[in-house]
Structure formats: structure tokens, C-alpha cells
Amino acid sequence: MGVTTPNGFTLDTAGQRVVVDPVSRIEGHMRCEVNVDADGFIRNAVSTGTMWRGLEVILKGRDPRDAWAFTERICGVCTGTHALTSVRAVEDALGITIPDNANSIRNIMQLNLQVHDHIVHFYHLHALDWVNPVNALRADPKATSELQQTVSPSHPMSSPGYFRDVQNRLKAFVESGQLGIFKNGYWDNPAYLLPPEADLMATTHYLEALDLQKDIVKIHTIFGGKNPHPNWLVGGVPCPINLHSTGAVGAINMTLLNQVSSIIDMCQTFIKNVYLPDLVAIGGFYKSWLYGGGLSGKSVLAYGDIPENANDFSAEQLHLPRGAIINGNLNEVQDVDVRDPEQIQEFVDHSWYEYGEPGKGLHPWDGVTQPKFELGAATKGSKTNIEQLDEAAKYSWIKAPRWKGHAMEVGPLARYVVGYAKGHEDIKNQVEGLLRTMNLPVSALFSTLGRTAARALEAEYCGRLQKHFFDKLVANIKAGDQSTANVAKWDPSTWPKEAKGVGMTEAPRGALGHWVKIKDGRIDNYQCVVPTTWNGSPRDSAGNIGAFEASLMDTKMERPEEPVEILRTLHSFDPCLACSTHVMSPEGQELTSVKVR
Amino acid sequence: MTQIETFYEVMRRQGITRRSFMKYCSLTASALGLGPAFVPKIAHAMETKPRTPVIWVNGLECTCCSESFIRGAHPLAKDVVLSMISLDYSHTLMASAGHAAEAALEDTIQKYKGNYILAVEGNPPLNEDGMFCIVGGKPFVKQLRHVAKDAKAIISWGACASYGCVQAAAPNPTRATPVHKVITDKPIIKVPGCPPIAEVMTGVITYMLTFDRLPELDRQGRPAMFYGQRIHDKCYRRPHFDAGQFVEAWDDDNARKGYCLYKMGCKGPTTYNACSTIRWNEGTSFPIQSGHGCIGCSEDGFWDQGGFYDRVTNLKAFGVEANADKVGMTAAGVVGGSIAVHAAVSALKRAQKKQEKAEG
Numbered sequence: 001m002g003v004t005t006p007n008g009f010t011l012d013t014a015g016q017r018v019v020v021d022p023v024s025r026i027e028g029h030m031r032c033e034v035n036v037d038a039d040g041f042i043r044n045a046v047s048t049g050t051m052w053r054g055l056e057v058i059l060k061g062r063d064p065r066d067a068w069a070f071t072e073r074i075c076g077v078c079t080g081t082h083a084l085t086s087v088r089a090v091e092d093a094l095g096i097t098i099p100d101n102a103n104s105i106r107n108i109m110q111l112n113l114q115v116h117d118h119i120v121h122f123y124h125l126h127a128l129d130w131v132n133p134v135n136a137l138r139a140d141p142k143a144t145s146e147l148q149q150t151v152s153p154s155h156p157m158s159s160p161g162y163f164r165d166v167q168n169r170l171k172a173f174v175e176s177g178q179l180g181i182f183k184n185g186y187w188d189n190p191a192y193l194l195p196p197e198a199d200l201m202a203t204t205h206y207l208e209a210l211d212l213q214k215d216i217v218k219i220h221t222i223f224g225g226k227n228p229h230p231n232w233l234v235g236g237v238p239c240p241i242n243l244h245s246t247g248a249v250g251a252i253n254m255t256l257l258n259q260v261s262s263i264i265d266m267c268q269t270f271i272k273n274v275y276l277p278d279l280v281a282i283g284g285f286y287k288s289w290l291y292g293g294g295l296s297g298k299s300v301l302a303y304g305d306i307p308e309n310a311n312d313f314s315a316e317q318l319h320l321p322r323g324a325i326i327n328g329n330l331n332e333v334q335d336v337d338v339r340d341p342e343q344i345q346e347f348v349d350h351s352w353y354e355y356g357e358p359g360k361g362l363h364p365w366d367g368v369t370q371p372k373f374e375l376g377a378a379t380k381g382s383k384t385n386i387e388q389l390d391e392a393a394k395y396s397w398i399k400a401p402r403w404k405g406h407a408m409e410v411g412p413l414a415r416y417v418v419g420y421a422k423g424h425e426d427i428k429n430q431v432e433g434l435l436r437t438m439n440l441p442v443s444a445l446f447s448t449l450g451r452t453a454a455r456a457l458e459a460e461y462c463g464r465l466q467k468h469f470f471d472k473l474v475a476n477i478k479a480g481d482q483s484t485a486n487v488a489k490w491d492p493s494t495w496p497k498e499a500k501g502v503g504m505t506e507a508p509r510g511a512l513g514h515w516v517k518i519k520d521g522r523i524d525n526y527q528c529v530v531p532t533t534w535n536g537s538p539r540d541s542a543g544n545i546g547a548f549e550a551s552l553m554d555t556k557m558e559r560p561e562e563p564v565e566i567l568r569t570l571h572s573f574d575p576c577l578a579c580s581t582h583v584m585s586p587e588g589q590e591l592t593s594v595k596v597r
Numbered sequence: 598m599t600q601i602e603t604f605y606e607v608m609r610r611q612g613i614t615r616r617s618f619m620k621y622c623s624l625t626a627s628a629l630g631l632g633p634a635f636v637p638k639i640a641h642a643m644e645t646k647p648r649t650p651v652i653w654v655n656g657l658e659c660t661c662c663s664e665s666f667i668r669g670a671h672p673l674a675k676d677v678v679l680s681m682i683s684l685d686y687s688h689t690l691m692a693s694a695g696h697a698a699e700a701a702l703e704d705t706i707q708k709y710k711g712n713y714i715l716a717v718e719g720n721p722p723l724n725e726d727g728m729f730c731i732v733g734g735k736p737f738v739k740q741l742r743h744v745a746k747d748a749k750a751i752i753s754w755g756a757c758a759s760y761g762c763v764q765a766a767a768p769n770p771t772r773a774t775p776v777h778k779v780i781t782d783k784p785i786i787k788v789p790g791c792p793p794i795a796e797v798m799t800g801v802i803t804y805m806l807t808f809d810r811l812p813e814l815d816r817q818g819r820p821a822m823f824y825g826q827r828i829h830d831k832c833y834r835r836p837h838f839d840a841g842q843f844v845e846a847w848d849d850d851n852a853r854k855g856y857c858l859y860k861m862g863c864k865g866p867t868t869y870n871a872c873s874t875i876r877w878n879e880g881t882s883f884p885i886q887s888g889h890g891c892i893g894c895s896e897d898g899f900w901d902q903g904g905f906y907d908r909v910t911n912l913k914a915f916g917v918e919a920n921a922d923k924v925g926m927t928a929a930g931v932v933g934g935s936i937a938v939h940a941a942v943s944a945l946k947r948a949q950k951k952q953e954k955a956e957g
Contacts, residue, residue: 020695021733027660050731054770063904073763076661128692178683184701185692210675214668218881225884226877228661238889242853250855373725386734485848578659
């Protein structure tokens with residue numbers, strides 16, 4: 001006996017309740033509870049954001065030119081994307097345009113983040129859901145070498161000796177009894193399907209990717225001075241360009257451009273030789289495991305990003321597509337207007353906040369947040385020792401954003417579904433090519449594996465775009481334009497008394513928006529609706545479940561007490577909880593506050 | 598004490614040659630700013646010291662510290678995780694979750710009582726009975742107290758754990774509280790910065806493993822070797838400061854010549870960190886080198902010291918070195934607001950060190 005939600009999922013709480021807290025290998029803090037029936041299928045899912053930081057309350061009254069630094073600290077994994085969204089919001093509010101070079105440099109940095117984040121996600125946050133490093137000890141290094149040379153003939157690190165070395169190191173590590181990060185993994189769970197050779201190959205690439213990722217981010221360091229958390233600037237980028245004359249060593253010069261160029265090439269080589277072949281090889285062993293579709297085949301949303309030309313955010317000028325699909329109708333991609341008060345609204349009926357009026361939704365420009373931590377009557381345990389949540393009441397620090405009333409999935413798969421439906425040439429070619437290679441139908445996209453695949457394809461596409469904008473930057477400099485910042489409206493005395501703006505990006509995890517109101521040169525209200533707010537959303541007043549919850553439904557668990565399948569599907573979204581659970585600021589409302597210092 | 602293998606034994610068993618091992622030791626020595634004479638000392642320590650378990654917990658934070666940590670080049674993150682320490686609990690990297698993860702944590706606490714290092718990323722919020730940050734259904738502060746109890750020492754990673762960072766900026770709605778205000782009976786090493794530099798993080802861990810003691814700390818509890826000098830002291834743009842050559846507006850001719858960013862709000866004169874020497878991401882650059890002023894992210898309460906672009910506007914010409922310190926002192930007073938003049942700070946620090954030595 002179950003209850004069917006308006007968005008088409010039948011929830012049944014009769015079976016065994018399984019609690020996973022903490023959910024690891026994510027950014028931030030998260031809890032998940034599911035009900036599993038007698039046959040091992042998940043029939044109810046509850047996802048909870050378990051942290052709250054209050055950043056937007058903190059932003060109130062500050063200089064809008066500083067906001068990028070505060071919002072950047074929302075997340076150190078997708079570092080920089082909040083900062084970019086913030087400077088775009090402030091520029092939109094104040095009517096500030098940026099130079100062409102700044103657009104190219106910002107795009108290169110944002111694309112660099114996509115590439116870095118997708119690689120780190122796949123190998124370091126997600127791989128252990130599919131790959132069993134302990135099983136790799138049983139591999140034959142020679143057969144692993146043959147496998148490597150078959151799936152990726154051009155990857156040079158493929159000798160039997162190389163794999164034997166890695167295996168020996170792994171063996172010694174495991175035999176030491178100090179298993180470190182592999183401790184208490186679910187290594188004898190039948191959900192792991194790879195043969196030992198594939199496990200050894202993938203574990204080896206875990207280590208290769210760990211070495212590589214520290215070099216990828218150097219593009220951020222060159223343009224922004226450091227990573228994590230590079231520096232940004234309202235009106236452009238802080239790094240000046242000087243290719244020709246005295247002092248060039250203190251600016252972006254030929255040497256640094258060469259370094260950027262070689263990092264872009266290095267990323268593309270790794271994606272081509274390692275990431276994509278691994279996706280196909282690992283995916284090949286799991287291609288009958290097509291659980292986890294959730295909302296991806298029903299309702300997806302993308303704001304679009306990577307403008308070809310500076311200051312032009314019209315949909316046709318964006319390299320990553322914009323649009324919304326509802327009710328699984330891929331024949332109609334709807335326009336998205338983030339300024340329209342009727343399109344994006346946030347609800348808090350099941351979130352630990354209150355609006356004072358049940359069932360109410362608010363557009364971010366008018367957003368209100370009053371935290372209200374209270375547990376439902378059916379909660380098991382106590383306030384500070386929760387054993388089981390009551391999802392009929394409030395149960396998460398994440399709000400429930402809705403697009404025209406619909407719960408939406410955002411992220412690489414959402415972008416790729418929108419792009420595919422819109423006939424975006426690059427995306428369509430990639431998707432069709434992969435499906436052909438793996439001999440899978442389009443419907444296979446709407447799955448956990450599809451989410452993971454879209455991320456890999458997107459890394460490759462974003463790598464190519466990095467190269468495009470690098471060439472564009474160099475061509476523009478060659479044409480005589482070295483400018484990187486527009487300072488005409490740097491001085492607050494040039495600003496209108498009141499202004500409001502919105503900035504959008506496609507963060508690695510999906511559609512990200514910041515809404516700002518500025519009054520008398522100060523931030524009057526600041527609102528962020530982030531990817532994991534969409535994906536990790538709790539139920540709304542109508543009873544629609546969010547993307548995480550939907551994706552877990554009807555998944556078969558091999559062993560309910562070992563949450564391999566839950567982790568696999570949740571990780572496919574690359575959850576970022578610090579992002580989703582900062583705070584919406586009330587206008588003029590006082591929050592409980594006790595100063596430490 | 599539980600029998601734990603030495604670092605060297607682990608490395609050898611994992612197929613690392615004596616030669617590579619010595620090379621590693623010399624890299625470690627240079628990363629720590631130690632001379633070649635220290636190489637045999639480090640090697641000896643590595644050969645005899647046990648591999649130390651590390652428990653890494655996360656409170657309110659953004660995970661930039663973990664991300665920075667894996668950017669480490671000397672030593673590589675994989676070598677730290679596979680060969681130097683035993684990272685038995687880490688939200689960000691561990692395979693297990695939920696009950697299995699909690700069990701791993703308990704196991705390490707029991708097995709290595711008094712012998713593990715606790716690394717804290719983020720901080721506990723104290724409002725709402727701590728439930729602004731929940732781990733395993735309980736407030737994070739409870740987990741923090743529990744794991745701190747039997748720790749050998751605590752590392753407070755980054756601005757969050759050290760000082761509170763962004764969530765503790767006014768009005769600090771969750772009452773986010775730095776670790777040392779919650780745990781008061783353990784040695785705590787603060788490694789501030791948002792995030793700290795990767796090599797500083799691995800440098801601190803390597804130092805502790807090598808010398809089996811805490812690094813020398815300043816009066817704020819920071820390792821003196823990395824936080825003993827201001828960014829301004831070692832900034833390669835310092836000659837432009839002394840010569841009175843400043844960037845006056847973003848992307849002006851002076852910016853393209855790499856002049857001093859002081860007038861653009863640079864907090865280098867009031868910020869103690871190693872950015873201008875070690876630099877970021879294998880020495881690639883640091884904020885000032887890439888054209889933006891330092892925002893002071895390793896200083897206590899840097900979010901509430903005025904805007905990042907606020908500057909002193911009444912500076913007169915100062916062309917010679919003798920005046921530069923005076924300018925620096927003005928900067929500390931005006932830009933830093935509540936921060937004391939750095940000369941006084943240095944004097945206090947000297948006094949503090951003497952006191953620590955006397956106590957030690």
C-alpha cells in the first residue's frame with residue numbers, strides 16, 4: 001500500500017527503515033533514510049541536508065564588490081563558480097559591462113573548474129561506488145596491461161610492470177591492516193561487478209588522477225592567484241595583460257599563456273586516454289544496472305552558461321544550453337526566465353525554516369528565511385540524537401525550489417538532456433556516439449549511469465571549449481586589445497540608489513543563481529539558489545519529492561544494511577551540501593545571534 | 598602502546614627504494630625550509646617513527662581545506678594518504694558511510710588511544726543545541742568532543758577551525774565557534790588561511806611525524822615557520838611599495854607593470870602567511886602576483902575588518918626604505934582596524950616564545 005506523489009512516485013513506508021548518516025564522499029553534511037521492502041527494493045526515500053551556515057544573512061549590509069569572496073566560500077570544491085555568479089549578479093544590477101578578454105578568461109576559469117571537478121568527482125568521490133580496490137589485488141598485471149591497451153591504445157602508462165608496481169603498493173597497503181580511506185568499505189558486496197583487472201586499472205587511474213588534478217587547477221592560480229578560492233573582480237578580472245613591454249613579468253605574459261595552453265592540452269589528453277575509456281569500460285560491466293533515473297526523464301532544468309561574447313546571455317549565445325523540460329516531454333524545451341516571479345519559487349513546508357504561511361512559495365528576490373528547527377511527532381530519538389526522521393513534518397536544512405511548481409533535476413545530465421532535446425550539435429554527437437559505442441538506447445541516459453556518463457562527456461566538451469576561448473583570448477590580444485577590467489562604475493558614487501540583479505552560471509553540479517538587491521551602495525538582500533538545493537530538495541507542500549529522493553526509488557539493494565547502491569546514486573549527482581544549506585536572508589529580520597568574539 | 602609499523606618500513610614494503618626514500622627526505626627538508634644537514638635527521642626519524650593514524654572531521658566548512666590538501670606536490674597527496682599517515686576517517690575521501698564509517702571511527706579511537714592526530718576542518722555551531730551541523734543524527738560538536746578526548750594533538754585546518762571564518766562573520770547566526778574555544782585541554786596547532794597552502798598543510802603533518810613534536814607556535818598558536826612573517830615582508834612587489842609606485846585603478850598602466858597593490862586594498866602589510874614565499878599550487882603564483890590584493894584570509898576575523906578594497910587615502914610620498922616601515926605601521930593601524938601595529942605584535946611574540954620555552 002503506498003501513496004503516489006503528484007510527480008508520479010509511489011511511496012510506501014512499510015518496509016525496513018535504513019539510515020545512512022553521514023553520507024560520505026560528498027561536500028558537506030548529508031543524511032539519507034530509505035524504506036526497503038522484503039525483496040530489497042527501495043520504496044520510500046528521504047534526503048536531508050544536515051548543515052546550515054547563514055552566509056546571506058552575513059552578506060547583508062556589506063559592499064557588493066566584496067560579495068564574490070563571501071559566496072565563493074559557500075563551496076571549496078566547486079571553487080570559483082559562486083564568485084563568478086556573484087560578480088555577474090552585481091554587474092547585472094549596476095549595469096556594468098566587462099571587456100572581451102575578461103569574458104574569455106572567466107570562461108576559461110569556469111570551464112577549467114568543470115574539467116577539474118568532473119575528473120575529481122569521477123575518480124575520488126564516485127569511483128569507489130563501482131570499483132573495488134581490494135579486488136584489484138587478485139588481478140593479473142599482464143592481463144590488466146592488455147585490457148588497458150585494448151580500451152585505450154594511446155595511453156602510455158600501460159605496461160605489465162607498471163600495473164604490478166601499483167598492485168604491489170596496494171597489496172602492502174591492504175596487508176598492513178591500516179586500511180585508511182578504504183577501511184570498512186563494502187568490499188565483499190555483490191553489487192561490485194568488475195573483474196579484478198578492471199578494478200586494478202581503475203584504481204591505478206584513481207592515483208593518476210590524484211596526481212593530475214593538482215596541475216589542472218594551475219589555470220586558476222595563473223589568472224586568480226590561488227586554488228582553491230581564486231580571486232575575482234566586479235567589472236572584469238583582476239589579472240592585467242602585458243605581452244609586450246616592461247613589467248610583463250608582473251602580468252599575464254607569454255610564459256603564462258603558454259602554461260595555460262599546455263594545461264588545456266594535458267586535460268584533453270587525460271580525458272581522451274583515461275577518463276572516457278574508463279567510463280566506457282566500467283560502464284560496460286554495469287550497463288544492466290540502470291536504476292536511478294528519478295526526475296531525469298521527467299523534469300530537468302538548465303540556466304545555460306559560457307557566453308560566446310561578453311555581456312550577452314541570450315540563450316542562443318551560450319555554449320552550455322538553457323531550457324526546461326517538464327513531464328518528460330523532450331519535444332518541447334521551455335524558456336527559462338530567472339527574473340519571472342512565477343517561474344522559480346522556494347517552499348519551506350518540509351524545511352527547517354518558516355514563512356509564517358503554509359504552502360507559500362517565494363521568488364528569490366523576495367526570499368525570506370527564518371530558521372525553525374523542529375522535528376515531527378513521528379521522529380524517533382531526541383532533538384540531539386535523531387534515530388529516524390519524520391518526513392511528514394520538517395526534515396531538512398535544504399529548501400524546496402520549484403520551477404513552475406515542478407521539482408527539477410539540474411546538473412550535467414539535465415544540461416545534456418536539454419541540449420539533446422534542443423538539437424545542440426556537439427552534445428547530440430557526443431551522446432549518440434557514446435550510446436552507439438555502448439550499444440544502449442536513449443532511454444539508458446535516464447539513470448545513475450547516465451548522470452555519470454553525461455559528466456564525462458561534458459568534461460571533454462568543456463575541455464574543447466577551454467581551447468576555443470584560449471584561442472579567442474590570444475586572437476583578441478593580437479588584435480591590440482589588452483584590457484581586462486572596466487572600472488567606469490567601480491566607485492559606488494556612480495551607482496543608482498537602488499538596484500537589483502541576477503547572476504547565473506552552470507556550476508559543475510548544475511544551475512546556479514544569485515539574486516542581489518543593492519540599496520545605498522550596500523547589499524540589501526542576497527539570495528542563492530544552488531544546484532544541490534534543487535537536487536537535494538525535500539518534499540513540497542503538494543507532496544512532490546525532490547531529485548535525490550526520486551532517483552533512489554525502486555532501486556534493488558543487494559544488502560540493505562550496506563548502502564552501496566544508495567551511495568552510487570546519490571554520488572552520481574555530486575552532492576554539495578555546504579552549497580545547498582547556507583541561508584536565505586530575511587529582509588530586516590533579526591536572527592538569533594550570539595557573537596563569539 | 599600499540600605496535601605500529603615505522604614510516605620507513607611501510608615505504609620499503611610498498612616497493613620504494615632506499616634511494617627514492619632519501620630523495621623524499623631531502624624534498625621534505627626543503628619543503629620545510631630546512632637545510633641539507635637535516636636530511637639524515639629526517640631519514641632517521643622516518644625509519645624509526647610509527648605511521649600515525651589521522652582522524653579528519655568536518656564541521657561547518659566548505660571543504661576548501663581538503664581540496665587544498667590534495668593539491669600537495671611535495672609530498673604528493675597519494676603518498677601522504679598511502680604511505681605517511683593512516684587516514685582512518687575522512688568524510689571527503691573514505692569509502693564507507695553511515696554506520697560503517699562511525700564504526701571505523703570508533704575502532705581507531707579505541708585502538709590508538711592517545712596516539713592519533715585529530716585534524717579538524719570547519720567548526721562547530723553552538724546555537725540550536727548544535728543542530729546547525731548534524732553528523733550521525735547528533736550535533737557535530739558532540740563528535741568533536743568525543744574524538745578530541747583521546748587525541749594526541751589537534752590540527753585546526755584553515756580559517757574555519759582556527760578562527761571561525763565566513764560563517765562566524767557578523768552576525769554569526771549559527772554561533773560558529775573555533776575549535777580552541779570548545780576543546781581547551783589539548784595541544785592545538787592552528788593552520789589558518791582560506792584555505793591554507795597545500796605545502797603548508799603537508800609541511801605541518803610531515804614536521805610532526807619527523808620530529809615527533811609540535812612545530813614552534815606563535816602566540817596565536819600558528820606554526821612560526823610558516824606564519825612568522827607578513828606577506829608584505831617578502832612580497833616581490835615590495836620595492837614598488839618602497840618606491841611609491843602603486844596601481845591606482847584596476848588594469849591601469851601601473852597594474853600592467855606589476856606595481857604595488859596597496860592602494861587597491863591589499864592586506865599584505867597586515868597578514869601573516871607564506872603566500873609570497875611558498876606561493877600557491879607548486880609555486881605557480883599567489884594573489885598579488887595575479888593582480889589582486891591579498892584579502893588577509895589567514896587573519897582572525899578578516900571578514901569583518903572593512904571592505905577588501907578599502908585603503909588608506911592620505912598617504913604622502915614615501916620613497917625610501919626608512920619610511921616604508923612607518924607606512925606599514927600606518928597600514929596595520931588603518932587597514933587592519935583592530936589589529937595592532939606589527940612591531941608591537943612582533944615584540945609580544947618574542948615575549949610569548951620566551952615564556953613557552955620557559956614552560957617547556
